[in-house]
Amino acid sequence: MAASVTPFLVVQLPQLLHSTSGRHLSVLIGLIISLSLLVSYCVYQVFQPWIQSRRLAYVKHKHVISGVLKQLRMRALGRLCTDQGAPNIEVLEKLFKAIDEDADGYLSCTELKALVVGIHLEEINLHENDAIEKLMKDFDTSHDHQVEMSEFIAGVTKWLTEARGSEASSPEAGPDTMKYLDDLHEQTRREHHFLGDQSDESVETVENPRSTVIKAVLLLLLGTVIAAVFADPLVDAVNNFSSATSIPSFFISFIALPLATNSSEAVSAIIFASRKKLRSASLTFSELYGAVTMNNLLCLSVFLALVYIRGLTWDFSSEVLVILIVCVVVGVFASVRSTFxxxxxxxxxxxxxxxxxxxxxxxxxFGWS
Known part of the structure; x- marks a missing residue:
């Protein structure tokens, strides 16, 4: 959202430099940047569900890692790591033999099941078999559907390294306490909670995604054309209405019109928020951020196109300053917090x-405009 103010700054640059020669060029550059950001944002929205699912899968994978390592730590007859932080091979070998119930030198899926019991997989909506599959995928490098001792040691070593290098590791965590395992386990649980899962609400599936995308693109283009066609008449209508009713044009332009045009987003946000679900709240914020971004980029693109084609003068210093302040304040604030x-x-x-x-x-x- 904060990045959507970039075209405003580009167009405003000649006025900041008190230059008149580059104003027409700056409008063109701002138009190109605005259209590029608009296309990029639309592409991101198309792939955003896939990105979200990938992030969720990664969080679940880290939760399995931390949970299995905690189970190994509790079952180990000694420390998993030496004083230098390296894996304790002797302890890992004993662990392997303890898990290998039939003593055939390999760990099967049934034997690995003992490592995922007690991880509380229900916290991240992960089935036990899926956790075993993740474990087998990381450990079974020979792809023979069983884990031998060398693969087990290599897999645990890899997971310990990943857990120690995670952002959740606290400064006091060391080989003695291995507190980073608890930190990582708690972090992944929180991340899953914040990312949300679609299991708490029924989500409608799209029957024909391709036709839906085509329809959305056509509606977006139609909206752009409508905005371009009626932009100038709307300004005349506001001025005429202001003159006929003796209501200041400032009140109509900056109070009445914004409330009328953005009322649908407000109603939709209230409806989503009233459900009091984590996913609903997340969708509410996403909708608001998206509305601001689309207003900035789509409307600005249409407006800059009109200014450039007709050779008009850009003189909206105060409006640009306000947009910059609001978007930067809200954008920066939303970037550093996940709860409000x-x-x-x-x-x-x-x-x-x-x-x-x-x-x-x-x-x-001050007579800026």
């Missing part, structure tokens, strides 16, 4: 009257 206390909503609400006051002061008191 109640007071953050008050901050977001206050940005609206702050924007109105700032535009009014800059335009009517």
């Amino acid at each position: 206390p109640l007071w953050t909503s008050l901050l977001a609400f206050l940005l609206y009257p702050f924007s109105l006051v700032l535009i009014y002061v800059l335009d009517y008191k």
Whole structure:
């Protein structure tokens, strides 16, 4: 969302430099950047579900790693790592023999099942067989559907290295405490909670994805054409309405019209939030971020195209400053937090009257426009 203000800054650059020669070129460059960001955002939205599922699968995989290592730590007759942090081969060999119930020198899926029992896989909505499959995939390098001792030691060594190098590792965690296993296990549980899973709500499946994508693209193009055709008449209508009703055009342009055009997003956000589900809340924020991004990019692209084709002058310094402040504040704040206390909503609400006051002061008191 914060990146969507880049075209605004590009178009505003000649005015910041007090230059008149490069204004037309800056509009063209801003238009190209805006269209590029718009296409990139649409492509991202297409692949976002796949990215989300990959992230979720990776979190589940890390949860299995930390859970299995915790089980090994509890069953080991000694420490899994030496004082230098290297894997304790002797302890791992004893563990292998203890797990190998039939003493045939190989661990089967049935024997590996003992390692995933007690991991609380229900916390991440993962079936026991899926966890065993993940374990076998990492350990069974020979692909013979069984794990020999060398593969077991290599697999545990790899997992210990990954767990120790994870972001969850605390500074005090060492080979004695191996606290990083507990840290990693708790971190993966939280990550899964924040990413959410589709099991808590029924999700409608798309019967014909290709036709849906084509329809969405056509509607997007249609909306762009409508915005381009009615942009100029809308400005005239606002001015005429302001003159006929003696209502200041500032009130209509910055209060009445935004409330009317964005009311659908507000109603949709309230409906989603009223479900009080993690996934619903996530969808609400995604919808709001998406609406802001599309407003910035799509509307700006249409507007810049009109300015460039008709050779108009770009003179919206105060509006650009307000857009920059709001998008950067909200964008940066949302980037460093995954949960939002109640007071953050008050901050977001206050940005609206702050924007109105700032535009009014800059335009009517300092004469920016």
